[in-house]
Amino acid sequence: MLDWTDRHYRYMARAMSKHTLLYTEMVTTGAILFGKGDYLGFNEEEHPVALQLGGSDPKALAECAVLAQQRGYDEINLNVGCPSDRVQNGRFGACLMGEPQLVADCMKAMADVVDIPVTVKSRIGIDDQDSYQFLTDFIGTVSEAGVNLFTVHARKAWLQGLSPKENREIPPLDYPRVYQLKRDFPELTISINGGITDFEQAKAHLAHVDGVMVGREAYQNPYMVAQVDQELFGEQQASMSREDVVEAMLPYIERHLANGGRLNHITRHMIGLFQGQAGGRAWRRHLSENAHKPGAGLEVIEQALAQMQQGAAHAAQVQAKRKNPEARS
Structure with missing residues (x-):
């Protein structure tokens, strides 16, 4: 590895x-x-x-x-x-x-x-x-x-x-x-x-x-x-959501940036977090295209999340129309 x-x-x-x-x-x-x-x-x-x-x-x-x-x-x-x-x-x-x-x-x-x-x-x-x-x-x-x-x-x-x-x-x-x-x-x-x-x-x-x-x-x-x-391991507590994982990483990323680190040092490991999920491609693309840029900060992650959510919403609309052809405009 x-x-x-x-x-x-x-x-x-x-x-x-x-x-x-x-x-x-x-x-x-x-x-x-x-x-x-x-x-x-x-x-x-x-x-x-x-x-x-x-x-x-x-x-x-x-x-x-x-x-x-x-x-x-x-x-x-x-x-x-x-x-x-x-x-x-x-x-x-x-x-x-x-x-x-x-x-x-x-x-x-x-x-x-x-x-x-x-x-x-x-x-x-x-x-x-x-x-x-x-x-x-x-x-x-x-x-x-x-x-x-x-x-x-x-x-x-x-x-x-x-x-x-x-x-x-x-x-x-x-x-x-x-x-x-x-x-x-x-x-x-x-x-x-x-x-x-x-x-x-x-x-x-x-x-x-x-x-x-x-x-x-x-x-x-x-x-x-x-x-x-x-x-x-038999834990009864519910798993974190993917969004929860992103939220948990933000303070760590902020410390890394404050110490002179680059955003993509960390986000490269987060690219697959929404794998197989609606909007996951938008998440991967935005991080891949922007996290390596000089000065990139937490806003890149927030934008990637927003694009992921927009992509998921669009996918849900498409799926709904397929199930209900009469709803198509």
Whole structure:
């Protein structure tokens, strides 16, 4: 979720859901230890939030784990699932599935120096190493280092020949393999990831595994997050409306602008908020065309809302005329 699940998106997600565990973008150990920016910054409102790390040097990962715990993160997750060339060149991501002992060493190095959970996100295999035995050998070796929570993307990764986008779509999903993993490792907490787009699917998976991670759908259709607490955690309170979400974001956006930030830093994560709704296209278009302009402020959001509402009203009129031809003028 590089460039997607930044702190602005996570603030919006937390405004919609009290219970969902949020994950950062993958951050490399090199960026944290040697980069000029603050790669560990997050809003206190985001808790519970997990830092997703990229790296393969146990010492560097341990140093980053200590820093993450000091900053207040609730979990540290090692990414062993990202298939991009850039990640492979740095010897981290999905290519590490081929070195399970190294992953175990990395996890132990972190677990030895922090008190918060250290977890792993992986694929079901890489390239031609995609047998169930390969997966169980990987999980078994890493779990011996003390790791008891794995999130498994139910696709293998092709490290050569496919782009990261293609690796999210072309290798076939194999959910039963992840279910079998839970049966064979009942003592571990196993979450499933990949291709999950609605709550019926999530509930079906939860009959077999312990948790569900949703990535692209929760970003492209962010209002999905507003329904998680009711659908999966048994909350009785009604979900926020989409307009409520916008309202909840306004003070945060105002602070961001006052500190010199740009409006589109935040609104780019809000573009999909009215996806599938009448007037949603007008909302997306106005934000896309105006939020990036110098000096753009809250008025852009107010205008986008007004255009969305006008579009919804027009759509309702069109629908009414279709149902009642005699009402046409």
